[in-house]
Amino acid sequence: MGRATDRRGVLRIDLDAATTGRTSVRRQDSLAVEEPLEIRVGAAGPGRRRPLAVTMRTPGDDIDLAVGFLLTEGFIRSADDVRTAQLCAGAQTPNTYNVVDVVLAPDVPEPAVDASRNFYTTSSCGVCGKASIDAVRTRSLFALADDPLTVPAAVLTALPDRLRAAQRGFDRTGGLHAAGLFTADGELVVLREDVGRHNAVDKVVGWAVRERRLPLAGHVLLVSGRASFELTQKAWMAGVPLLAAVSAPSVLAVELADEAGLTLVGFLRGNTMNVYARPDRITV
Numbered sequence: 001m002g003r004a005t006d007r008r009g010v011l012r013i014d015l016d017a018a019t020t021g022r023t024s025v026r027r028q029d030s031l032a033v034e035e036p037l038e039i040r041v042g043a044a045g046p047g048r049r050r051p052l053a054v055t056m057r058t059p060g061d062d063i064d065l066a067v068g069f070l071l072t073e074g075f076i077r078s079a080d081d082v083r084t085a086q087l088c089a090g091a092q093t094p095n096t097y098n099v100v101d102v103v104l105a106p107d108v109p110e111p112a113v114d115a116s117r118n119f120y121t122t123s124s125c126g127v128c129g130k131a132s133i134d135a136v137r138t139r140s141l142f143a144l145a146d147d148p149l150t151v152p153a154a155v156l157t158a159l160p161d162r163l164r165a166a167q168r169g170f171d172r173t174g175g176l177h178a179a180g181l182f183t184a185d186g187e188l189v190v191l192r193e194d195v196g197r198h199n200a201v202d203k204v205v206g207w208a209v210r211e212r213r214l215p216l217a218g219h220v221l222l223v224s225g226r227a228s229f230e231l232t233q234k235a236w237m238a239g240v241p242l243l244a245a246v247s248a249p250s251v252l253a254v255e256l257a258d259e260a261g262l263t264l265v266g267f268l269r270g271n272t273m274n275v276y277a278r279p280d281r282i283t284v
Contacts, residue, residue, distance in 0.1 A: 004060045004169055004176075004193075006033050032175035033058055034195045039066045041075065041102045042110050044083060049101050052111050058169070058176060058194045059098075061203045062087055065194075066100035068206030071214075072234040077141060079209050081108045142215040142239035145261025149218050149241045153284050155186040157271050159222050160246050162188055167224075169193040178224040179204045181216065181240075189219070197225045198234070205238045215239020222246075227266055229253045236260040242281060244268050249276055 010029045017023055037057045042049035052075075057065060063085050070076045081104060088099040104110065159182055166188060169176040176193040179200035183189060192203035201223065208214055220242045221235050227245035229252040235243040236256070243257070244265035257264035257277035264277040275282055 003033055004058050006031055030172040032169065032173040032195050035059055035098055037062055037065065038099045039069060039102065040088075040099060041070065041104065043106070044103050049103070050110075055196070055199060057196060057199045060194075061192055061207070062097075062100055064192070064203045064206030064210065065199055066102055066206065067209050068202030068204065068234075070102065071209050072202060072205055072237045074139075074237070075111050076104070076108065076209075078214065079212055081105050140236045140239070140260070142217075142236070143261070144236060144239065144241050147217050147239075147241035147261075149184055149263075150281050150283055151184050151220060151242060153273070153282050155184070156220070156244060156265065156268060156273060156282065158186055159220065159244065160268055162186065163191065163222055163224065166191045167193060176200075180222045181208070182220040182222060184218055184220065197223055197228070198230050200224075201231055201234045205234060208238060217241065220244060222268070226250070227253050227264060229256055232256045232260070232262065232264065236262055244273070 007028045008031055009026060011024055012027055013024045015023055034056050036054050038051050039053045040049040041052045053069060067082060067085055076082060083103040083105050085100060085102045087097045088101045163178055163180045166180070167176065167178050170178065170193065176195060177197045177200050178191060178193050180191040181189045181204050190204055190207050192200045194200040194203060208216055216239045219240055221240045222244045223231055224246055226247045227243060227249035229250055232243060232253040233256060242263040242265070246268050247266065249264055249266045254264060254276045261278060263275070263281040265273050265275050267274045
């Protein structure tokens with residue numbers, strides 16, 4: 001299977017080291033791997049699964065990524081909608097296992113492959129190429145507005161350091177995003193890393209689907225980058241009542257959080273944060 005990191009030779013230049021006469025040196029550096037993953041979905045039987053999506057991802061937790069993607073895009077609603085999900089050999093040599101084959105339960109309709117709703121995604125954007133915002137405003141099964149979660153502000157401000165301390169891939173490469181699921185008391189439940197923010201979240205959601213933990217009521221989802229529309233939608237689809245980000249949200253993310261009844265926190269750094277939606281869940 002593909003590796004999450006790889007080593008490459010680089011020329012390291014450090015102008016501050018000019019006094020020692022060693023402004024440049026060749027060395028090995030660890031880089032985050034980015035490879036395509038094709039998700040095939042359909043009914044049981046030979047030759048029945050068709051490609052639904054291709055995403056550029058960091059190898060690892062690929063089954064969770066595929067299942068989480070199907071859930072957050074509204075193609076499945078629970079673990080019962082998936083009969084099997086397995087990694088398959090791709091066409092590359094050596095084998096990289098860059099295909100996930102998902103067999104749906106008999107009563108689950110197969111996704112319609114619509115060219116106008118293109119699911120080719122990059123590591124920086126999970127919804128690029130879709131026809132319109134209306135096409136991705138998938139309705140969730142879960143009513144977040146009714147979730148009674150409350151979290152002390154002091155608990156929230158401690159989460160970025162806990163997330164960072166658990167990011168082993170980032171320690172090696174400095175090039176991976178992270179998504180972490182926490183309890184209301186600040187306990188880390190699960191963490192996933194990927195070159196794509198949306199992939200990291202889908203890996204967390206897919207884990208929760210396969211562990212039959214949905215909805216993720218009473219939990220906090222923390223992401224290491226921005227809070228975009230797509231990440232807000234994924235949190236809503238998984239039943240997460242509070243989404244926090246260390247960076248900025250977008251206008252559309254705030255509007256969707258208001259619509260969903262989701263608490264949205266941005267710029268969670270040090271002892272400060274901005275609360276953009278449903279601030280009543282955070283106590284001071």
